[in-house]
Amino acid sequence: MGEQTHNLSFILEKTQSLKFEDRPIPHIRSPYDVLINVRYTGICGSDVHYWQHGAIGSFVVKEPMVLGHESSGVVVSVGDKVSSLKIGDRVCMEPGVPCRRCIRCKEGRYNLCVEMAFAATPPIDGTLAKYYTLPEDFCYKLPESMSLEEGALMEPLAxxxxxxxxxxxxxxxxxxxxxxxxxxxxxxxxxxxxxxxxxxxxxxxxxxxxxxxxxxxxxxxxxxxxxxxxxxxxxxxxxxxxxxxxxxxxxxxxxxxxxxxxxxxxxxxxxxxxxxxxxxxxxxxxxxxxxxxxxxxSFRYGSGDYSTAVGLVASGRLSVKELITGKVKFKDAEKAFEDVKAAKGIKTLIEGPADLGVDSSAQQVNGD
Missing domain, CATH: 3.40.50.720 (NAD(P)-binding Rossmann-like Domain)
Structure with a gap:
């Protein structure tokens, strides 16, 4: 049986060239992973830099790459050992997964892991897609008081x-x-x-x-x-x-x-x-x-930073709503990139694409 598609993604094809592409829905490869329908994604300066220049330091775009790493979404499928999340939970997504085995990881500085797989950092695809997989412990459940839009801002807040x-x-x-x-x-x-x-x-x-x-x-x-x-x-x-x-x-x-x-x-x-x-x-x-x-x-975020970010907003001690100065539909993603390049507004969010649903029989799965 062929792979399911319907995973519309926003792709950096090459320097200064963006396109939409329908890619396969990613598989849950670990029993501890979850599949997320991405609902909102913020645009970061690094996304724009890759688009315009094709590289940041030693990270060079050599193959078409999905952009985006500031995202929130809804869990649509879980591995059979996932215990902290369930289908339907709204989450913000920490987009970098370390090896968990090296010295830096073991001492709690996993942001310095040399094997870090970080979304939209070549060659790892980003989150500007309908579906994305992450380990459950890199997804943070949003309290009812927080919107998915606010959830997308937990990455820059972290x-x-x-x-x-x-x-x-x-x-x-x-x-x-x-x-x-x-x-x-x-x-x-x-x-x-x-x-x-x-x-x-x-x-x-x-x-x-x-x-x-x-x-x-x-x-x-x-x-x-x-x-x-x-x-x-x-x-x-x-x-x-x-x-x-x-x-x-x-x-x-x-x-x-x-x-x-x-x-x-x-x-x-x-x-x-x-x-x-x-x-x-x-x-x-x-x-x-x-x-x-x-x-x-200071490089990205480490142990406790994401959960602290969520806690600050959930408790009302810090607000991020004011930073959201624009929202666009997924089909207008390129316009959003143009606006960020032109320094229009503070934070622009790309909505969707909307969930078309996945095969219900695949919602609770074993790791491959």
Whole structure:
């Protein structure tokens, strides 16, 4: 018997070339896996980057690849050893599955697993499809108080949680966040929950800064083309940061922001690189050394970050609804990509495609 199709997918065929393709419905290959009908998917900057350039660092698109990794959906089939989910459960989907065997996985830092299979990172297909499979423990059941639209934003929120944890934000801290895109805004929101007393959003886009001030930032500063030292001084003086900020997060990857940040930190402050830019940059290493700055990278999300994200929204301590500034039908997915490329809105969601149902006899299955 041939494979069932009806798994409409949105494909990056090659650089700057997108198309729809009906692919086979994926099989549940492990008794611990579930099959999900994807309902909403947010578009990330990395999706747009792959579309425009065909690569991010060493990850190169060599074969047609399904895009998308910020998704929520409904469970339509479960493996016979699945115990935490049932058919009909609404879930948000953590899109990276580690090997679970290496040292990094065993020490709880599975986001650093070298064998990580991450959606829409070559050669792994993404979630912009009707159906997608994941292990049950990488699906998080949404409480009745949360919508599927909010569920799709748990991926970027988990990124924000991880970055803020890397910054070790505690009550009373002063924090500067460079970049008022989705991740930067969510870092502000998480830091507010974690007790930061002063949260400053920096960006060149004044419209986004207006949003940041209404959303979670206590102050905003418009970035200008100036030297890093001058920019840091203006930031410190404008925001009354005294000897500098306790912590700074860069969510841009832009070299001028990174340089300004290192000059704007107090001695003993913490710097976290959350945004990805060029593979190599120049930065003021003397400031890093003489201030004894703690500098950390931040990559995706690790143990507890996704469940924390869901808990923050479910408890009402943090809201993500405001970030959803556009929704489009699946057939208009390419238009959504164009809008994100043009920096229209904050977060655009692609809806569907709608579930056409699966063979009920296959709803509870053994692993292959």
């Amino acid at each position: 990124v924000g949680v991880h970055i803020v944890r890397q910054a070790q934000i505690k009550p009373g801290d002063t924090l500067v966040v460079f970049g008022a895109g989705p991740v930067g805004l969510l870092c502000c929101a998480v830091a507010k929950v974690y007790g930061a007393s002063k949260i400053i959003s920096v960006d060149m886009n004044e419209e986004r800064l207006e949003f940041a001030k209404k959303y979670a930032a206590t102050q905003t500063v418009v970035a200008k083309r100036e030297s890093a030292e001058d920019g840091a001084k203006r930031l410190i003086d404008t925001c009354d940061l005294g000897l500098g900020a306790d912590a700074i997060i860069d969510a841009t990857g832009a070299e001028p922001c990174i340089n300004t940040a290192l000059h704007a930190l107090r001695t003993g402050g913490t710097y976290v690189q959350g945004g990805m830019g060029k593979s190599e940059i120049n930065f003021p290493i003397m400031a890093l050394c003489t201030k004894e700055i703690t500098a950390r990278g």
